[in-house]
Structure formats: structure tokens, C-alpha cells
Amino acid sequence: xxxxxxxxxxxxxxxxxxxxxxxxxxxxxxxxxxxxxxxxxxxxxxxxxxxxxxxxxxxxxxxxxxxxxxxxxxxxxxxxxxxxxxxxxxxxxxxxxxxxxxxxxxxxxxxxxxxxxxxxxxxxxxxxxxxxxxxxxxxxxxxxxxxxxxxxxxxxxxxxxxxxxxxxxxxxxxxxxxxxxxxxxxxxxxxxxxxxxxxxxxxxxxxxxxxxxxxxxxxxxxxxxxxxxxxxxxxxxxxxxxxxxxxxxxxxxxxxxxxxxxxxxxxxxxxxxxxxxxxxxxxxxxxxxxxxxxxxxxxxxxxxxxxxxxxxxxxxxxxxxxxxxxxxxxxxxxxxxxxxxxxxxxxxxxxxxxxxxxxxxxxxxxxxxxxxxxxxxxxxxxxxxxxxxxxxxxxxxxxxxxxxxxxxxxxxxxxxxxxxxxxxxxxxxxxxxxxxxxxxxxxxxxxxxxxxxxxxxxxxxxxxxxxxxxxxxxxxxxxxxxxxxxxxxxxxxxxxxxxxxxxxxxxxxxxxxxxxxxxxxxxxxxxxxxxxxx
Amino acid sequence: xxxxxxxxxxxxxxxxxxxxxxxxxxxxxxxxxxxxxxxxxxxxxxxxxxxxxxxxxxxxxxxxxxxxxxxxxxxxxxxxxxxxxxxxxxxxxxxxxxxxxxxxxxxxxxxxxxxxxxxxxxxxxxxxxxxxxxxxxxxxxxxxxxxxxxxxxxxxxxxxxxxxxxxxxxxxxxxxxxxxxxxxxxxxxxxxxxxxxxxxxxxxxxxxxxxxxxxxxxxxxxxxxxxxxxxxxxxxxxxxxxxxxxxxxxxxxxxxxxxxxxxxxxxxxxxxxxxxxxxxxxxxxxxxxxxxxxxxxxxxxxxxxxxxxxxxxxxxxxxxxxx
Numbered sequence: 001x002x003x004x005x006x007x008x009x010x011x012x013x014x015x016x017x018x019x020x021x022x023x024x025x026x027x028x029x030x031x032x033x034x035x036x037x038x039x040x041x042x043x044x045x046x047x048x049x050x051x052x053x054x055x056x057x058x059x060x061x062x063x064x065x066x067x068x069x070x071x072x073x074x075x076x077x078x079x080x081x082x083x084x085x086x087x088x089x090x091x092x093x094x095x096x097x098x099x100x101x102x103x104x105x106x107x108x109x110x111x112x113x114x115x116x117x118x119x120x121x122x123x124x125x126x127x128x129x130x131x132x133x134x135x136x137x138x139x140x141x142x143x144x145x146x147x148x149x150x151x152x153x154x155x156x157x158x159x160x161x162x163x164x165x166x167x168x169x170x171x172x173x174x175x176x177x178x179x180x181x182x183x184x185x186x187x188x189x190x191x192x193x194x195x196x197x198x199x200x201x202x203x204x205x206x207x208x209x210x211x212x213x214x215x216x217x218x219x220x221x222x223x224x225x226x227x228x229x230x231x232x233x234x235x236x237x238x239x240x241x242x243x244x245x246x247x248x249x250x251x252x253x254x255x256x257x258x259x260x261x262x263x264x265x266x267x268x269x270x271x272x273x274x275x276x277x278x279x280x281x282x283x284x285x286x287x288x289x290x291x292x293x294x295x296x297x298x299x300x301x302x303x304x305x306x307x308x309x310x311x312x313x314x315x316x317x318x319x320x321x322x323x324x325x326x327x328x329x330x331x332x333x334x335x336x337x338x339x340x341x342x343x344x345x346x347x348x349x350x351x352x353x354x355x356x357x358x359x360x361x362x363x364x365x366x367x368x369x370x371x372x373x374x375x376x377x378x379x380x381x382x383x384x385x386x387x388x389x390x391x392x393x394x395x396x397x398x399x400x401x402x403x404x405x406x407x408x409x410x411x412x413x414x415x416x417x418x419x420x421x422x423x424x425x426x427x428x429x430x431x432x433x434x435x436x437x438x439x440x441x442x443x444x445x446x447x448x449x450x451x452x453x454x455x456x457x458x459x460x461x462x463x464x465x466x467x468x469x470x471x472x473x474x475x476x477x478x479x480x481x482x483x484x485x486x487x488x489x490x491x492x493x494x495x496x497x498x499x500x501x502x503x504x505x506x507x508x509x510x511x512x513x514x515x516x517x518x519x520x521x522x523x524x525x526x527x528x529x530x531x532x533x534x
Numbered sequence: 535x536x537x538x539x540x541x542x543x544x545x546x547x548x549x550x551x552x553x554x555x556x557x558x559x560x561x562x563x564x565x566x567x568x569x570x571x572x573x574x575x576x577x578x579x580x581x582x583x584x585x586x587x588x589x590x591x592x593x594x595x596x597x598x599x600x601x602x603x604x605x606x607x608x609x610x611x612x613x614x615x616x617x618x619x620x621x622x623x624x625x626x627x628x629x630x631x632x633x634x635x636x637x638x639x640x641x642x643x644x645x646x647x648x649x650x651x652x653x654x655x656x657x658x659x660x661x662x663x664x665x666x667x668x669x670x671x672x673x674x675x676x677x678x679x680x681x682x683x684x685x686x687x688x689x690x691x692x693x694x695x696x697x698x699x700x701x702x703x704x705x706x707x708x709x710x711x712x713x714x715x716x717x718x719x720x721x722x723x724x725x726x727x728x729x730x731x732x733x734x735x736x737x738x739x740x741x742x743x744x745x746x747x748x749x750x751x752x753x754x755x756x757x758x759x760x761x762x763x764x765x766x767x768x769x770x771x772x773x774x775x776x777x778x779x780x781x782x783x784x785x786x787x788x789x790x791x792x793x794x795x796x797x798x799x800x801x802x803x804x805x806x807x808x809x810x811x812x813x814x815x816x817x818x819x820x821x822x823x824x825x826x827x828x829x830x831x832x833x834x835x836x837x838x839x840x841x842x843x844x845x846x847x848x849x850x851x852x853x854x855x856x857x
Contacts, residue, residue, distance in 0.1 A: 036813075040617050047573025124575040175617050177571050178587050187617050202626075203616050204813065205700070205805045232698055232803045233813065236682050240697045244690045378816075409565025409818045418581050419566055433575055443574070453577040 027225040028533045030516075032526065033238055033250040037204050037231040042186040043159035044120040044174035047433065052157045053525030057209060057227075058098070059159035059192035062089055062108070063152040067519035067530050069275065069337050069435055071153055075103060075160055075193060081478055084147035091138040096214040097162045098190070098197045105134040110163035110172075119176030119184075125158045147476040149483060153339070154434045165191040195220060195529055196227060206230055209528075220529040221517075227528060242267055242511040248533070249518065251526065253511040255324055255382060261511050270512045273328035273505040275337040275522040276431040277440075278380055280313075280373070280390060280501040282306060282424070285448075285461025289424040291372035291402070294365075300424075300460070304363040306498035311356040312397045313390055315348050315503055322385050326507035332491050333430060333440050335505045337522040340437030340484055345491035349502070357397045368398020374415050374426040375405040381506040387427055390503075401425075415459055417448070426459055429506065431523060437487045441471045445494055462499040539839065546835035551602065553831040557824055558598040567614055567818035588614075601824055611821035615814065620825045623810060629710045630700055631799070631806030635791045637726045642733035643784065649734075650741025654749070655768060665738065672735030681728040681801035688724060696721045698803040725802040729795055733787050740783055744776035751775075777848055785841035789834045 038054035039046045046052075056064070062076035076089040095103035115126035128151055131143040144151060166172050169185035176184070190198050193216065196209035209227040230247070232238040235254050241247040243264055253261065258269040282300040283289055289298050299305045315329035329348035334341050360368060375387035384405040391401035405411075415423040432439035447463035448455035454471075455463075470490040477483040494500065508524045519530040567590070568581050589597055604611060610620040649669075653662040689697030701717030703710040712718025748754065749772055757767050796808035803809065807826060814822035 039615055042617075045617060046571070047575055121572050121576060123580060124577065177584065177614055177617060178612065184617070202805075203618070204810070230699065230803070233809070234800055234803065237685060237698050237801060237803055240682075240685045240690050244693055244697050246689075246697060407565065407816070409567070409570060409816070411565075412569040413566030416566070416569060418568070418578055418585075430574075433573070439575075450578055453579075456578060457574065 028223060029226040029228060030224045030249070030528070030531060030533060031228050031230070031247045033230045033232045033241055033247045034526075035231070035233060035235075035238065035252065037207075040175055040187050041190045041198065041201065042171075042175040042184065043161065043192075044115050044117075044122045045177075045187065047121045047124075047157065049431065049433075049523055049525060052159075053523070053527070054229075055159060055190075055192075056194065056525070057196045057528050058190045058194040058198055058212075059161070060194050061156050061159055062091075064156050065435070065521065065523075065527075067521055067527065069522050071156065075108075076152070079152050081149070081151075084476075084478060085144045087142040087144065087148075087151050088135075089140050089142065089152075091140065092216060093138055095193050095216045097165065097193055098212055098214075099162065099165055100214070101162060101164060103160065103162075103193055104137045105140045106137075107160050107163050108132065108140050109134060110166065111158065111160045114161065114166070114172060114174060115158060117173040119178075120174035122158060122174070125155060128154055147478055149476070149478040149480065150339075150434060150436050150438070153436055156435070157433065160193065161186070162191045195222065204231055217529075222529050222531050224528060224531055224533055239511060242513075247511075248513050248516055249526065249531075250511040251524070252381075252509045255322075255326065255507065255509060257511075258324060258326075258509070266514050268512055268514055270508075270510040270518070270520050271326045272508050272520050272522065273326075273335065274431070274508045274524050275335045275435065276380075276429045276506055276524075277330055277333050277335050278386070278427065278429045278503045278506050279330075279333055280309075280425060280427050280503065281458075281460035281462075282309065282501070283460050284499075285463070289371060290422060291424045293370040299363065299365060299369055302363045303498055304359045305365065306501075308356040308359040308363070308397060309394065309399065310349055310498050310501045311352045311359070312399070313393045313501060313503070314351040316351075317393075318386055318389050319504060322382050322389055323504070323507055326509070327381075327504040328507075329504045330502050332495060332502055333444050333500060334432065334437050334491075335522070338432055338435055338437055338440070340487035342484070342488045342491075344488060345495050349495075351393075353393075353396055360397055360399070365398070368400060370400040370402065371424045372402045372404055374411060374423045375403060376408045376411040376427070377405040379408040379411070380427070380429045381509070383427060386503065390427075390501075417456060417459065421459060423459060427503075428457065428459065430457065435523070437491070438471070438474050441467075441474065441487070441490055445490070445499065446471050460500070462494070462497075464493060464497065464499075467493050539843075542835070542839045542842070546832060546839075549835050550828050550831045554601060554605075554824060554828050555598055557827045558594045558601065561597075561818075561820050561823065562594065564815065564820075564823075565818045567820060570817045571614055605825075605828070610825040613814070613819055613822050615817045615819045615822070620821045623822065624807065624825060624829065625708060626710075627805060627807045627810045630712075630804060631792060631795055631808060633711060633713065634722065634725055634729060634798070634804060634806060635788065635795060637722060638729040638733065638791055638795075639784070639788050641726055641730040642737055642787075645730075646734040646737030647741050647780070650738040651745060651768070651773065653738065654742045654745035657746075669735040669738055672731040673739075675731075677728060677732065677797045678801055680731060681724070681798060684724045684728060685801070695724055697724075700805055721802075725798050725804050728801070729791060729798045733784075733791065736787065737780065737784060740780055741776060744779060745772060748772045748775045774848075778845065781844050781848060782841055785837050785844070789837040792833050793830045 038051040043055050043059045060074045063071050064074040066072045075092055077092045079089045082088050109132045112132050115122040129142045130145045133141045135141055171184055171186040175187040188201055195212055195215045197212045199210045200208040207229040211225050238250045239253050239257050242250045261267050261269040284300045286298055319327045319329050331349045332346040373387055375383055377384040387403055391403050394401050413419045415426045430440055442454055443457045446454035447468050448458055467490050470486050474483055474486045515534040517532040568585050613620050613623055649665045653665050656662050685697045688695045699721055700712050701721035702715045703712045703718055704714045757771055796812055799806045799808035800812055811826045
């Protein structure tokens with residue numbers, strides 16, 4: 001009897017479910033919210049992950065990333081490093097821009113040139129080529145100033161715009177912050193080759209996309225017809241908009257709300273380790289720390305002190321207590337998803353407070369010392385809380401931390417090199433824009449050099465000529481195996497010299513309706529190509 | 535009268551100049567805009583070029599002078615964050631803020647004055663006690679909390695009202711209004727209540743206190759002795775005499791509703807000027823911050839002017855003095 005009842009109920013439930021699955025043929029609209037808006041539709045206005053990820057909905061590069069951050073062909077079908085300083089790209093045929101025109105080699109050359117105009121924030125990418133020659137309509141030859149083993153990767157965010165559209169609309173130069181070319185058409189309009197077309201753009205309020213019927217790639221998984229994007233600044237409001245059913249995907253949700261989402265029917269928290277490495281740097285360049293009670297010398301110049309700092313901090317505990325286990329403790333400055341990562345230098349460092357205390361005493365600070373730790377409080381996941389935990393752990397070995405946690409623009413305005421580098425110890429996060437180790441080495445580890453821009457974010461001033469030489473060679477080594485070996489060597493040196501206190505890969509945190517399939521890419525970008533709705 | 539208005543408008547110009555000066559002297563403490571305007575791959579040289587071209591290296595007095603000179607020509611610069619003219623942004627955002635503010639102010643008046651009168655006349659009634667209890671909540675609960683509670687109850691639990699945004703809007707000339715669409719009206723309810731609650735409480739308590747005082751006055755006693763009906767005493771004689779302070783406070787509060795709808799707008803993602811300002815602060819968008827602060831100064835000055843003019847209408851003694 002019980003079994004019969006059960007079966008009948010099941011059949012009924014199944015029927016209901018089927019009824020729910022067969023909706024009338026209506027447009028599938030995805031409602032998507034993020035904490036801010038893209039700063040511009042112009043693909044050369046700002047080199048920032050969210051803005052570029054947003055633009056990937058309608059613009060495309062030659063080679064781009066798939067859901068696993070693997071480099072895949074986009075507007076180029078294939079590429080080859082024919083000579084050390086020459087790359088040949090075979091362009092895809094049959095690709096249409098949203099206005100119906102064909103994509104050709106002229107558009108590639110035009111976009112490259114546009115990336116070098118005054119307002120462009122992509123000049124760095126543009127400078128990777130000294131010339132681009134058109135071989136035929138669907139082949140280009142790129143000449144690089146120096147051998148470049150990773151050019152296709154470095155151009156993953158150099159989007160291709162239509163030459164004729166840009167000329168027609170007088171937007172052949174990138175949108176300038178200063179507004180020299182006020183009302184730049186590309187700032188508010190697009191004409192890309194991507195799978196969605198922008199049909200409405202109200203910055204900060206709403207952006208609507210419609211599926212582009214002429215999209216070249218029929219293989220992308222998404223079945224979404226329309227997208228409504230809404231920026232929602234407040235965390236609580238963003239989460240409420242998901243819980244109320246108004247939104248299908250919201251990013252990010254606070255770590256402390258995960259439980260609530262999982263307890264609510266129909267929604268879930270989607271989490272994973274981001275490709276961003278979070279770490280703490282120490283000023284090891286100045287002869288005396290700016291903020292410390294140690295006068296006349298700099299304790300962080302002593303590797304034993306740096307080792308003590310690293311060993312004092314228990315990254316596993318930080319992960320458990322503050323990140324609810326969703327972060328990934330890390331022993332280096334690059335995340336596991338980054339090209340060149342290896343366990344030999346990336347495995348978390350085991351904490352050892354007893355040894356840390358002894359090291360500190362050996363270095364001449366048996367009672368520790370006092371210094372200031374600079375932190376943002378609105379930039380990284382739980383940034384201030386992580387800094388508080390680090391401060392507490394350092395206090396156990398006698399290093400007394402004055403924590404200065406402030407809003408990101410104030411914090412960056414204090415610690416960055418161009419702002420005077422006013423810091424003795426700081427938290428920083430880094431995702432290499434090229435998803436390649438060389439970018440992290442050059443920016444975070446390379447000796448500071450104002451001319452070459454090396455070490456621009458090396459705010460502690462770590463410097464080792466041997467590592468510098470390796471970075472140089474990694475930059476131009478075209479043999480991938482040799483290159484990876486050198487990356488490994490460089491990071492191992494940094495690790496053995498205790499150049500940084502690596503913490504973790506921070507968690508990504510999206511709130512998503514249960515019935516939506518989506519790929520959470522490790523750079524925290526939502527690629528609409530991979531969204532499948534019921 | 536005309537001279538009075540002209541003089542006040544001239545003063546308002548001075549107020550705006552002073553506000554802008556103070557604003558510019560503060561901006562360097564807000565942080566560095568350049569880090570938000572360029573990606574991490576930009577070179578120090580490129581950053582320096584941008585900083586120089588935006589005039590951020592100049593002393594604040596020079597930046598201020600440049601702002602005033604451009605503003606005099608109607609040019610408020612370009613938003614760093616959106617790369618669009620600031621005047622365009624403010625035009626887009628102004629209707630949202632004004633609509634929300636006026637609806638809130640109307641709500642506050644429409645409920646606050648009757649509740650104030652009622653609680654003054656029926657001091658010991660059950661309803662009066664209930665009103666007083668509500669007003670206590672309105673005064674003591676922070677706006678942010680009220681907003682979130684409303685969202686959780688009406689947005690998430692009951693799903694009656696949208697939890698954020700302004701709904702669909704209709705454009706009439708350069709003005710966008712949400713008052714003509716269903717979703718626009720629905721979206722307006724919660725933010726308007728959130729913003730109105732404190733004002734309503736204030737007005738109610740003010741009306742009540744004034745009313746109680748006036749009811750003790752000799753002329754009211756005299757009116758009663760004359761045998762006038764209660765209705766006439768309460769609403770014609772007593773109420774009219776309580777209105778002068780109420781108008782002052784309401785006027786000033788309207789100014790602060792417009793200026794400080796920031797929190798409500800942020801909680802509800804209401805696309806008004808307050809939200810624009812808070813986002814500008816976060817990104818150190820100096821042109822937007824400067825223009826907003828000056829505009830708010832203007833709003834305050836204008837409202838004060840209107841309040842002063844209303845005095846003439848309500849209080850005949852002033853008219854006599856002026857004459």
C-alpha cells in the first residue's frame with residue numbers, strides 16, 4: 001500500500017515536473033547582476049577584468065579563454081610562431097560583425113593601431129607588436145620587437161573592432177578619460193562579433209543584450225535569447241534580488257551569506273578558487289622602515305625575520321575561520337590556474353610559530369617589534385578580516401601590528417610606487433592579465449626599474465639579480481619546456497628567500513538559481529557563452 | 535520683494551563658490567583616481583601622463599579655479615568613471631532623485647500632519663499611543679536598516695514589490711518618469727517609505743508639540759469662550775498658528791531629503807544623484823563629486839528662498855513689517 005502511494009505520488013510529481021519543463025516557446029531572458037557596471041563599452045578604454053569580461057559578450061579577440069582559462073581559437077583559427085619575432089595568424093572566415101559586415105585582416109590591423117591611440121589603456125598590448133602586415137584577407141603577420149613566446153595569450157584581451165564601423169562613427173581613437181574626444185561613439189555603442197548584441201545601454205542602471213543570429217560559432221552551449229544586466233551596489237540588496245527571484249545570477253555574494261543561499265530553495269552559492277593570489281609584502285628596500293619602532297635599520301632586510309613572518313601565519317586557519325574553507329592556501333604569488341604554476345613552489349608553507357619566534361630572537365628581536373600593515377577593506381574577499389587574522393598571528397611571535405585598513409582608492413593612493421610607496425607591510429592581490437607567470441614575476445618580483453616598468457607592483461622592493469636575469473629570459477624563451485623550468489627556478493628562489501608572505505587564492509562567490517548551468521571561470525568572469533537556462 | 539529674491543540669488547552664487555572651494559580642498563584626501571582609471575599593466579609613465587593631463591598635479595586652488603571657469607561656461611567636465619559629460623549624467627539622474635524626494639515629502643506631510651493633529655487632540659487615545667510608538671521607531675531606526683527590512687519582507691518574503699531599481703520609465707522630453715508605469719510605481723513604494731519615515735515622524739512630533747502649545751494660548755481660550763465650534767478652533771485658528779515652524783522644518787527637510795537620499799538610493803539601487811555621488815566617491819570621480827556638491831548647495835539655497843517666501847504667505851505680520 002505504502003509503495004503504491006509512493007508511486008502514485010511520484011508519477012504525479014513527475015507529471016508536474018514535465019508540465020513545468022514544457023513552457024510555451026518564449027524568449028529565455030537571463031537576469032544578471034554585478035556589484036558595479038562596466039566603465040565603458042569601448043574595448044580599449046580600461047584594462048580591467050570585469051569591464052573586459054563584460055565586453056567579451058559582444059567583442060572577441062584573436063585567441064581567447066574557454067571555461068577552464070585554456071587558450072582557444074576565437075577570431076583566429078590558428079597561429080604559429082614562424083620566426084622568433086614573427087607570428088602568423090590565420091583568421092576565421094565567415095565571421096560577421098553585428099552590423100553584418102565581414103571580418104577581415106584590415107579589422108585586425110585597425111584594432112591594433114587603435115589600441116595605441118592616446119586614450120587607450122591597451123597601449124601595453126599594442127606595444128607587443130612593432131608591425132602587422134596583411135598577407136591576404138584572412139592572414140596576418142605580426143612582427144614583435146623582441147621574441148615573444150606568448151603573444152596570442154597576451155592579446156586575449158585585445159578585442160577586434162570593425163574598421164569601417166569605427167570610421168563611419170568617428171571612433172577611430174580610444175575613448176579618453178579626459179574627454180578630449182567627448183561623446184566617443186564606442187563608449188556607448190558596440191559593433192563586435194560576439195554572440196550578443198547590446199540593444200540598450202543605460203550606464204549604472206541597465207544594459208540589455210539580444211542574441212546575435214549571425215554569430216559564427218554555432219557550438220557555444222548557451223540557449224539564452226536575451227540578457228538583462230543590472231549593477232547592484234549593496235551586497236544585501238544584491239542577495240535579496242536573487243532570493244526574491246528577480247535575478248538569476250548575482251556576483252559576488254558575501255561569504256557569510258553562503259549558508260543562507262544554500263538553505264533557500266531554488267538558489268545556491270557557487271564557489272571556487274579564483275586565479276587571484278593574495279599575499280602580504282614587506283618593505284625590504286628602505287634602510288629604515290617608514291612605520292616601525294625599529295630605528296636605524298630595517299628588520300625585513302634580514303631573511304630570518306621574513307621567514308619568521310611567513311612561518312608565524314597559519315594560512316589553513318585563515319581559510320577555515322574566515323573563508324569558510326573556500327579559499328585555497330597558496331605558497332606562491334601565482335594561482336594554480338596560471339600558466340607556469342608548479343607545486344614545487346606553490347604548495348602552502350606549513351606554519352611553525354615556535355621556529356618563527358626563535359628566528360626572530362636570532363635576528364636580534366627577541367621581543368619583536370612594531371610596524372604598520374596596510375590593507376584595503378573593499379577590494380579583496382574579506383580583506384580586512386584576513387589582515388586582522390594575520391596581525392593576531394604575528395602578535396603571537398611578538399610582531400605588533402598597527403592595522404590600517406581603508407577604502408581601496410585611499411589604500412592604493414598610499415602604497416603604490418607612483419603614490420610614494422608609503423608602506424612597510426601591505427596586502428595585495430594579483431591576477432596576471434595574461435594568465436601567465438611571466439606577468440606576475442615581472443610586476444611583483446622584478447627589481448624596480450622606472451624605465452622598463454619592471455617591478456611596478458613590487459611594493460616591498462624585493463630584488464635579486466639572478467631572478468631578474470631569469471625573468472628576462474622567460475620573456476623571450478619560445479621553447480615552452482625550457483620556459484617553464486625557468487619559471488620554476490625563479491619562483492623557487494623567491495620562496496627560499498622568503499620574499500613574500502603568500503596567503504591564498506581567494507574564493508569566487510556567485511549566487512545562482514539552481515536550474516541554471518554556468519561555468520565559473522577562475523578569473524571570476526561570467527562568460528555568457530556558457531550559460532544554459534532551463 | 536524682487537530685490538529680496540535677487541539678493542538671495544546672488545548670495546546663493548557665493549555659497550556655491552564656497553562649497554566648491556571647500557570640496558576641492560578635500561579631494562586630495564579621498565584617494566588617487568588614477569589607480570581606478572588604468573589597468574594594472576599601465577606603465578608609470580602612462581600613469582604620470584594621465585595624471586598631468588587631468589591636471590591632478592596642480593595645487594587645489596588651480597584645480598578649483600579651472601573648475602569654476604569651466605562651470606561658468608556650463609562645462610562640468612567629464613566623469614572619470616563613465617567617460618561621459620557630467621552634465622549629461624546629472625540630467626539623467628536628477629529626475630529619479632526629485633521624484634523620489636517629492637513623493638517622500640508628500641507622504642511625510644500627508645501622514646505626518648494629520649497624525650500630529652490627532653495625537654495632539656486625543657492625547658490619551660489608543661491610536662495616539664500607536665502613532666507615538668511608530669514615530670519612535672521612525673526616529674531611532676537607521677534608514678539603511680528600515681530599507682533592508684522592507685526589502686526582506688515585501689521583496690523577498692511576500693514578493694509583492696521589486697527589491698531594487700526604478701522599474702520602467704517613460705521619457706517626456708528630457709525628463710524620465712516612473713510615475714506612469716506600473717513597475718515604476720511599484721518600485722517607488724519602498725524607497726519612498728524608507729525616505730519618508732523619518733521626516734513623517736519629525737513632522738508629526740513637531741505638529742503635535744506646536745499644537746499642544748497653541749491650544750493653551752489665550753486666543754484659543756477666548757475662542758472657546760465665544761462658543762466657536764471645536765472644528766473651527768482646531769483647524770482654523772490652532773492649526774494655522776502651528777504651521778510657521780512646520781513650513782520651515784519641512785522646507786529644510788526637503789533639502790536634506792534631496793541631498794541625503796544617498797543611503798536610501800544605495801540600498802534600493804535607485805538610479806538617482808545620491809547613488810551617482812556615492813559611486814563617484816568610491817572611484818574618486820572628482821568632476822562628478824564637485825558638480826554634485828555644488829548642485830546640492832544650490833538646492834539648499836533655493837529651498838531656503840522658497841521657505842522665506844512662504845513665510846510671507848502664512849504670517850501676515852511679516853508682510854506688514856516689510857511694507
